[in-house]
Amino acid sequence: MRRLKTVSTGQSRSSQGKELRFSDCSQASSTSASTGAPSTLYCQKCRRTCSGSTKKCGKGKVRRTSFSEPKICYSVLEAGEDSEGSHSDLERYRDRNRCEKSVRLMVTPSFENTRRLETEYPRSIFLIIATEFCERFSFCGLRTILSLYLRNILLFHENKATVIYHVFIMMCYFVPVVGAILADSCLGRFRTILYFSIIYTIGNVVMCLAATPPVGLEPVTFTMIGLTLIATGTGGIKPCVAAFGGDQFKLPQQECLLKQFFAIFYFTINFGGFVGMILTPILRKAVTCFGDDTCYSLGFGFPAALMIVSLCLFIAGKPLYRIKFPKQNIIVRFTSCMMYAICTKMRTKEKDPNRHWLSYAEKKFDAKLISDMKNVLAILYLFFPLPIFWSLFDQQGSRWTFQASRMNGEVFGYQIMPDQIQVVNPAIVLLLIPLFNKGIYPCLTNCHVLVSPLQRMVAGGFIAGIAFVCSGVLEYALEHTYPMLPSKGEAFVNFVNSLPCDLTVVDSHGNYRVLISGDMTTIKRIPVQNRSEYNVVIAGPAFCNEYQVDVPQFDMNIPVTEREVRTVLIGIEKKSFEGYLSDIEDLKKTLSGKPKLRLSFMRNSDEPLQEATITVSNELGFRDVYFVPAIPLGITAYLELLPGKYDFTIFYPETGRTESEGSMTLELGGVYSLVLREYNGNIAFAKLYAMTPPNTIHMFWIVPQYVFLSVAEVMFAISGLEFSFTQAPKSMKTVTMAAWYFSVACGNLLVIIITQAQFFSNQANEFFLFAALIFLDMFVFAWMSSDYQTVSIESDDSSLTCVEADENYPLLGLPSHEAVLP
Known part of the structure; x- marks a missing residue:
């Protein structure tokens, strides 16, 4: 001191x-x-x-x-x-x-003090690391469940939820510019972190209250307010925390400790995120509250509590900190020097082509400032290609989470939730950081390969591209499990033949199909303008096994709507074939990943029909009862159920008779229709149809792309963080860090633009587009960084x-x- x-x-x-x-x-x-x-x-x-x-x-x-x-x-x-x-x-x-x-x-x-200085960490570092752990737990935990909250609770469309998510992330990385200006110009890093942490904490509390129904806040409005406050708070402290930690070291004596600090700092970020990504989805899912089977109130409330702890830890460490206050408005001087240099150069008649344009400000500004500005501009020049990497990296919380929600996460009876899969990234990063620092990087250095941070960043970018190639290939495989939905100007019609004989169907366009007994046949791409009718003739044999049919064919006019799917159930009524039209099908998978079930009960009898109840139950004690009135066709709405094996029974209250008809297995992501046909009081037909295939591809297959992206993060993000701090002039470190974070904001903006533009109807093609962009971008970045001259670390006591x-x-x-x- x-x-x-x-x-x-x-x-x-x-x-x-x-x-x-x-x-x-x-x-x-x-x-x-x-x-x-x-x-x-x-x-x-x-x-x-x-x-x-x-x-x-x-x-x-x-x-x-x-x-x-x-x-x-x-x-x-x-x-x-x-x-x-x-x-x-x-x-x-x-x-x-x-x-x-x-x-x-x-x-x-003295020599002894110098050795102690070089080997002992400042005590304040441990409080800063603990503070950052709690903050990262809070932020990553909230971010993990955010996209599903927007889609499942606030009921935003998947594309809309993606846009909102990336707008939030973009704000988180745009506000660092404001935080950097305040830190370097007037408040200093300590007070900037303190004030923005308070805003951050308030935002977490608002998010928790918005997700708590008894509080009575309008959920959409206050969720957006909470997200805005959180983005402002976390963005304001982002460029300051790492730089504030770096301020605790004395250079050049503790240069080696400083480099280790950045690795430890990033390790802490990922460990905090790792724990938050595990616990927050569990709190959301394992606890039920306010009549729902999930508890987002607790999911958002626990991160809010951790943010309060983070704020208290940071304040408690004030006596130990090396607090540096800004002595001048460096942003104003930076801008003034640039403007003066540009104007002077424009007014100068005889220009030296070999002279740097900032050198024209030498008459008014000191050489140290001009030299620092040259270094900063050289760094900012290299930041231009970086947003492409972040556009890929931050899709873990949106596109990749939605992709995981359409996969099967069952492992030895335990169900991995889609938002929990994000924990793979910090878990792998925690393992890779010491592996790279102690093993891979020293070996590469001995081989004179990937020695500088810029070279490692280029390699990390290419590996990120490989990750998105993997995600595109996986998406192609998942498309086989997605519902087949009509395109614009089209409609689909399903025919379910519940009779013991084959039938035929011919439409007005001359299309001919065979309806196999017990199967469901789909006629696709029926041309339709808004709403019209689809005319078909259904015919069969005069003797359909035990049924004698007096009228073996019938005409049917099926109302069809653009982009909709209808189902026709074919039975028998008074010795003639009969078609029963169901409601419009809802074939989309549930947002929660649970299976959906609908019951269709056809009833034919020579005697008056009776009321009935259908009970669906499982071994876990679940029991759901459906009432069927005395009508020829009873259809229930689709109901979300837990995956597993179910039994169904039919009970007739008037006679007290019960029929146990069998069991069925519902798998994750499937959309099912149980079709029952009663004839003269007996169940003549019962079959479960998968209207939309279940999630048959295991969530394990999403891990490879996370592995590649985690390796890319270690090589790109950590190296970039080290490069941003060590290469920046002492007076402009926070500004340079803010520019680094601003590139993250631009990357999220790119995701928003591509999502809104909807260049492809196929999600796999969009993944391949991002892969192509990062490959091209890294070639450009490698060329730009080839001429960069590394700047030696500036000591704190040079003057x-x-x-x-x-x-x-x-x-x-x-x-x-x-x-x-x-």
Whole structure:
């Protein structure tokens, strides 16, 4: 810490006549006793003077030692301390004490202290890491369940939910620009993190309340308010936390520890995200609340509690932090210098083609600022291709989650939830970080391959492209399990033949089909304009096994609607074939991934029909009862059920008779129709039809693309984080980090544009498009980075004179508890 002292020139080598400042009286007294000097000691805590022989402050006015000789103000800093602004502090102190001369000195630590400095982490780092763990748990936990919440609870369409999700992520990475400006211009990193963390916490609480029905808040409106506050809060602290952690190190002595810190910092981010991604979906699903089988209130409430813990931890660590305050508005100077250089160059008639355009500002701005700006602009130039990578990476929480919801996640009787699959990414990253740092990177360095962060970023980008090739291939395989739905200007009609003989169907266009006994036949691509009728003739034999048919054919006009599916159930009624038209089919898979079931009950009898009830039950105690009135056809609505094996029974209340007709198995993602046909009081036909195939592809097949993307993240994101901090000038590190995060925002904007443009109706083709974009982008990035000249790390003490603490400078040998001037 910086210490300011005042001595007279004639007594600089003794303790006589010297005024010192301390944090409390006890320190003042102990120092006086150790020096044996009758000095007047000023207690900074009590704002009073202390005599050298007592431990309590005097009651009188502040007394100062009178000096007969000119005084000198010394500003003493330890090696590696921040020297920015020390000059202004020294000048104020000199004016206040009427010193005639000021000197800035820096203490060079001894060999033992240097070794300790190089091997010991600052204590404040551990609080910063703990704070970041809680914050990442909160954010990643909320983000994991967000897309399903938007789709399943707020009932947004999948594309709309994708857009909202990526707008939220885009805001999270756009606000860092604002946070960086505030941190580097007026607030400083500590206060910026503090203020935005408060906003962040409020947003989490609002999200929790919006998802809690008894509170009565309008869910859509307050969800958007909560997401806006969260995006503002997390975005504001993003560029500051890593840089604030870097501020705790003293360079260049702790350069190696700084590099390790970034790996540990990123490890913490992923570990916090890992735990949040596991626990938050479990809390959402395992607990039921407010009459629903999920509890998003708890899913959002637990991250809110963790964010409160994060805020408390950060505040608790304030006494340990090295807090650097901005001494000048660097953003204004940066912009002013750029504008001045551009205007000067435009006014200059004779231009030197070999001269850098920023050099035209040398008349007004100092060379250090211009040099720093050249470094920053070189870094920002390399950031232009980066958004493509982030457009791929952040689809884990949207497109890939929706993709997982259409897969089978059952493992040894345990059901993996779609939002839980996102945990694969941080889990793999946690394993890969030490593997790369301790094994792969050293081997590659020895082989002179992928030595620099930029080279590793290029390799990571190509690997991300491979991940999206995998996702495209997987999507092609999943399409076979998706519902077959009509396109624009088309309609589908299903024919279910419940009779024991084959039938034929001929439409008005001359299309001929055979309806096999017990099967369902679909006639597709029926041309239709808005709403019209589809005319068919259905015919069969005069003897259909035990049934004698007097009228072996019938005509049927089926009302069809564009993009809709209808089903015709064929039975027998009074010795003639009869067709029963069902309601419009809802063939889309459930948003929750559960199977859907509908019951269709055809009833033919020579006697009056009876009321009946159909009971569906399973071994877990589930029991659902359907009432069927005395009508020829009874159809229920589709009902979501848990996957598993079910039994169904039919009970006739009037006679007290029960028929146990069998069992059925419902699988994840399937849409089922149970067709029953009763003839003269007996069940003559019962069959379960899969209207939409279940999720037959296991969720294991999504893991390879997560593995590739995790490797890409380690090589791209960690290397980029290190590059952004170490290559940026000391005064502009936060701005450079903000530009890094801004590239993430642009990547999410690209996802929004492509999603809204709907270039492809096929999701697999969209995945392949992103893969092609990243491959092309990495070729461009490799070419752009080939000419970049690496900048050596700038030490914190480059502007100071180094001296040894010995008898030649007695002030530097004073106890280390001397206070910092406020």
